[in-house]
Structures are given as C-alpha cells and as structure tokens.
Amino acid sequence: MHHHLDHAPSGAADPTLRHRVADVTLTVLGPDGRPLADTPVVVEQRRHAFLFGCTGFELIDLANGSSDPATESLADLWLGLFDAATLPFYWGRFEPVRGRPDTARIKATAQWFADRGVRVKGHPLVWHTVQPQWLLELSLDEIEKVQRDRIHRDVRDFAGLIDTWDAINEVVIMPVFDKEDNGLTRLAWDRGRVEVIRLAFESARETNPGATLLLNDFDMSTAYECLVEAVLEAGIQVDVLGLQSHMHQGYWGEEKTLRILERFSRFGLPIHFTESTLLSGELMPPEIEDLNDHQVDSWPSTPEGEERQADEIVRHYRTLMSHPSVHGSTYWGLPDTGAWLNAPAGLVRPDGTPKPAYHALRRLVREEWWLAPTTLVTDADGHVPVSGFLGDYAVTADGRSATFALTTPGAGTVAARLA
C-alpha cells in the first residue's frame, strides 16, 4: 500500500500524523484532457492546509513601499517558513482619529501577502484594550453602534482579501477587566459576555456571510470552557476556537498542551493556536499573573535559551499537529525587535539572523512535513502515486503545469490537467 512512500516527506510515515497525510493516486491529464502516459512529471507542495501562521506586523512598511535590506531579509525568512499572516486591526491604532481608519496601508499589506500565496487574518474586530480614546466619550448605546459600524466597515473593506477574523478577543476577562477604563468593558459589563460576542459575530457575518470567524482567548481555564458553552447555547455560530499560548513563563509541555486540547476539542469546533510564543531567554517569573505587569528594560536572547526554544518549538508544533482538532497555529512575531514586552520571543535575533528555532521549525514545516519537487513517471494510465501532507500542490511536465489539492487524509484519487 505504501510502496510510494519513498517519494513522500519523511514525516508522512509518522503514525501520530495520519490525519494530516493523504496518500493518493494522481492522474495527470494533458491539455487535451487525456491521461499523460509514461511521462516524467515533477510534483511539489506549494502550501500546507494547516495554517503555519505568523504575525505580519513588521512587514507593513515593506508592503507599503518602504524598503530596506534588513526588512527584505526578514520578509524572505517570513515567507520561507509561514503561509498565513495575522494583520493588526487594534482599533485604537487603526482608527485613532474617528473616521480616519488605516485601511489603505493595511490593505496594501494584505494584498502583499495574498500575492505571495499567504492567507490573511484580521485581528481583532472587538477587544477591550488598545481602544480609541474617543470611545470613552460615548454612551453605551453609541459605543455599541460605532462598534457595529466599525465591524461592518472593515469586514466589507477587506472582503476577498481578509475573510478570516478574530471576531472578538479575550471576552472571559472583558467585563471585569480593571486595568483601564474602556468602552468595551463597560459594554460587556452592562450587556453580558454573550451579547458582545453576538454583536461581534453577527455584525461580521452580516457583511461577509462566508467569513471564518474566531472566538479568541488567552484564558485556558474552565472559564473559557464555560464561555464556549454559553456561546453555543446562545446559538452563535463560532467557526473556530482560538487558543492563545504566550508561554513567557515557560513551555507548557506536551501533557498540558494535550490536556488543553482534550478539554477544548470537546465542543467539536476547529481549533487555532492563534498566538504562540516561546522565549529564547530568561523566563518570566511564575508568580506574575498578568504578563503585562512584567516590564523590563532589557531581555536578551541567550545561547542556552535559543537551544531550549528550538527544542520546545519543535515539540509544540508536533503536539499541535498530532491533534486532529487543530487547524492552524500562529507564531506571535518573527523578529525579537518590537516583540511584546521586549521579550526574546522571536525566531530572528535583533541583528537579523535566524535563531536555531527558526531553522528547527523550518526543517519541520518545509522538510519533514513537506513534499519537495519530486520527479515521478506516470504509468500507462497517467497515474503517479503522491503521498504528502494535506495542502496545495503543483505538477509540471514539459513546461506545463497544473495545481491540485490534497484535502482528505488517507487513500484517494485526484486529477490535474496541465495547461
């Protein structure tokens, strides 16, 4: 059965990843639609079905024409590893002056990524921090209205380019958030969590019915489980459950990660690990509850930290891939420069060189789990066996090419017509 695994990615034989791998017979058709018999063809993977994502914040200037060698090199590293970008829609920065949203600049960035085959997500449509100051002057009803309007506008402006949104972020704490006064906490306190979630999902869905909308949280406690039950009871259609994993206080480890996955996969929803961070330096002390409370001047990446990070990132991604509910994972920032809390959280050092974790993750994603261009010879019926991770592929022969997708794990058939 697996006679053709010789040509498959080495990871395709991993028994823990069986749900990620297709093992199909590809029929290569000529431009005339007839099987291309007894011909050498080159098959190669173009993209994973699984979202190997990263924030794209640092490439906004580049995408808007402000180029420098360091950023260009960063962009190459980005595209060499990731295939899904999270772009910032923090309301307070996106629209600091009411009525003057940063649409054009972010749209150019989304287009830049899309042109390079990268899927783009907007983050977030509703959140209680990084709020516009002008919201504080409004009544609750007005806050609700402008929040709805904002969702309608941005989802409409980006439709086609961004069809995946973190619809709402961190609702567990939203109504009782006490670090700073803000309009959304007021709204969530008054209306309840479920109602602000409904507002976010309904408004986005009205404008873009086909959008993929996430509920996203950092709270991995029973609170988030209960919130998900509330949302499901309320009949709100959540497409994907977003789990953050900013591991500034240390890698969770396989056991904790799997237990979290076990708990949150019970709801039958796809899961994205929306915000993963692993440090390559000293860890944050365990007694800190709100990571924002840990502010330091300097937080260097260290050689030991970088080795640890490389080990942990591989284990983390292997764990996520091993669980069928996980459909994507977003690393929270490629470079250390500009990282949240100044933490050595990136995969690229301030001097622009990749850390071991970058190489280790790339080895996984683009080697062990990746079908590099492979020459195969079709049989008399135009068939070649293709084994690989679910995703997008191309086949070329005689200077013609076609694309096809592996969408279902296990055995199957697929056809591609060269053009």
Place this chain on the structure above:
Amino acid sequence: MHHHLDHAPSGAADPTLRHRVADVTLTVLGPDGRPLADTPVVVEQRRHAFLFGCTGFELIDLANGSSDPATESLADLWLGLFDAATLPFYWGRFEPVRGRPDTARIKATAQWFADRGVRVKGHPLVWHTVQPQWLLELSLDEIEKVQRDRIHRDVRDFAGLIDTWDAINEVVIMPVFDKEDNGLTRLAWDRGRVEVIRLAFESARETNPGATLLLNDFDMSTAYECLVEAVLEAGIQVDVLGLQSHMHQGYWGEEKTLRILERFSRFGLPIHFTESTLLSGELMPPEIEDLNDHQVDSWPSTPEGEERQADEIVRHYRTLMSHPSVHGSTYWGLPDTGAWLNAPAGLVRPDGTPKPAYHALRRLVREEWWLAPTTLVTDADGHVPVSGFLGDYAVTADGRSATFALTTPGAGTVAARLA
C-alpha cells in the same frame, strides 16, 4: 418620620441596611376585626426574612432520638442564632447501598427543624464527589437515568418539608475534576456542563414546581460568571445563585466580598452565601489550591484566632447584609467537632463552649438587627408604629396574639388580628 425608632432595633437606623428594614404602621385588630384602641401590646420578632443559616448535620442523631447533654446544649446554641438549616443529601452517604436511601432519618431531622420554625434546604441533589460506588458500574445513559430518578425520589419524599435545594454543586470543575473517577464527571464531560445543570433543575422542577433551586459553586472566578451566562442562555430557571465562601486561607475582606457581589449580582438573581467558613486558628497556607489537599492531624482554635474570627464574622455578615442581592447566608458548621478538614471552623469549641464569634454574631442577628419584645400602646385607631428588619413578627395583647410579616423595605402598613 422616624419618631418611633426608639422602639426599633439599633441596627434599623444603619443607612447601609435600609433595604432590610421596614417602618410600618401596624393596625392591631381585636378578635372581632375592629381596631384595638388605646391598648398596650407587645410586638416581637420571630424570624428574619434573611436566611441566617447553618448546617444541621450534627443534630441528626438528636432529631432521631439519640440525645445527650452536649448535643442538647449544641442544639440550644444552634436555635439561639440560626433560622435556616442545610441538611446533607450527599448521594454516596445518603444511598451507599442502591435502593436503600437514608430518607427516614433525614426526614425526621427536617421535621425537627421545621417544628422549631427553621427553614430547611437539601444539599446537594447532584455533585461529583461523595458519589455512590455503585454508580461507577453503570453506563452513561444509566448514570443519567439513576441521577434523574434519585432527584425525583428525594424531591418528592421531602416536598413540603424541604422545598429548597442545592440542585447541583460545583459544576465549573465537574467535567474536568481529576481527583477521582466518578459517574458525574463522566456524564458532565460527555454531555457538557449545561446539560447536567439542565438535568438537575428540570428533574427537581418536574417533581416540585414551586421549589427554590440553587446553582452552587465555590469557584468565584470568571468561570462561574461564564457558567451563569451559559445557564441563562440555555433558558434554565435558576432561582438562586449559591456562592460558597470557605475562607480557610483568610477572610476575604469587605472589598473582595463586595467585588464578588458586584460581579455576581449583575445577573439579577438572588444570591445565597451558601457555605461560609472563618477560622479561629492558624490559616491554611495560601499556596494550597484545593483545600482538600491540606490534611493535618491537629488544628487547634487559639485565643487570638478566636478574636480574629469574631471580628471577621461580624464584618462578613455586615457586608452580606449591606448588599440587596444577598438573601441568605449559611455558616458551614456550628461546632469545631466534625468540621471539614478538622479546621477550627466552628463557632463552638470542642468542649461545647461558644467562641467569641458565636456571641458576636448572635449580638448582630438577635440584638442589633432584632426586635425584642417591645411594649407599645395603640392609638385611637389601633395603630402602633413598628420598625424592624424584614421578617416574621408577633403581636400580643390581653393573652391573645397574632403574627404578621414585614416583607417590603420602607414605609407601609400592615394589619394583624388577634385570635
């Protein structure tokens, strides 16, 4: 307006308790139904509307005829302070052998309390600990069925005597409880929290439509808030929200208690503080997460601890009374003997003598907030002014008496016909 506060409890003038106090004109009617003019009458309080509750576990033997002087003295102390009892329905103890429930003994106890004017609550109908062993041999569907049957049976057997139930206990942790395998955790994991809550409330309501049913939890985090939202979204009628407050690691203080009340009163439901504990000895170390993990051989009550407990219990009850959403509070065990975790959690020492906290709480509940027998003289219309805490009262004159209730805060009128 408050000219008659001379005859009111001293606490009636407390501005933080205005929602607890009625200030009425009582018309005393003779047996003929005509106003009793210009006659001295004695007015006295019989019971608070607010539930001043305590567990009644230690009086079960006494109520069942097994009497000794120490328990009789404990019963006197109990009745001298409390007017609401929580009785145990822990399934594993109530029905350790399937089909042989402890109904008669608990019913005699409930009757004993009812005969003494004490309101009785059953605790709990559904919980994942203290489970019968025989449940573990059943399938999920069978567990669900016997759980329903158990609720139907016990709610029916006690209807009229017990019409208030902790319908379900500690659901936040129920599905992910990992200390011991048990049927209810299995059920909650499979069906979800909302569904086991629905099971508990629906089954009890079917049998006793007029019952007061509580959702009860120790988890004061956002998780319980989210669970309440889920339950409300599911359309489950929760009559009272139960908040536990086992303060083995220290008194919460006014600020924390009020913040919790602010958070949980947002749902518009009455709140009971169902399980309050304050220690009169050393506190449990703060790093302990599950209080059950702290097992000690000896945990003495100390003089300093007793003074602290007396101070804290007064502050705790003042705080609860100050918040209009709180309709009752149950202290978790009068004697130290038999207290959970062997903690010095009671208000009565092992030698049977009351601690300062007993006297302090009694001073509040039965003096400062209590209308002792007071002689007043009716006017020409049979009126006397009565100010007092909401609750049940009696008026007597010429060897005849009548009862009346103060049910609404503020000014009003009420009539009582002597018989």
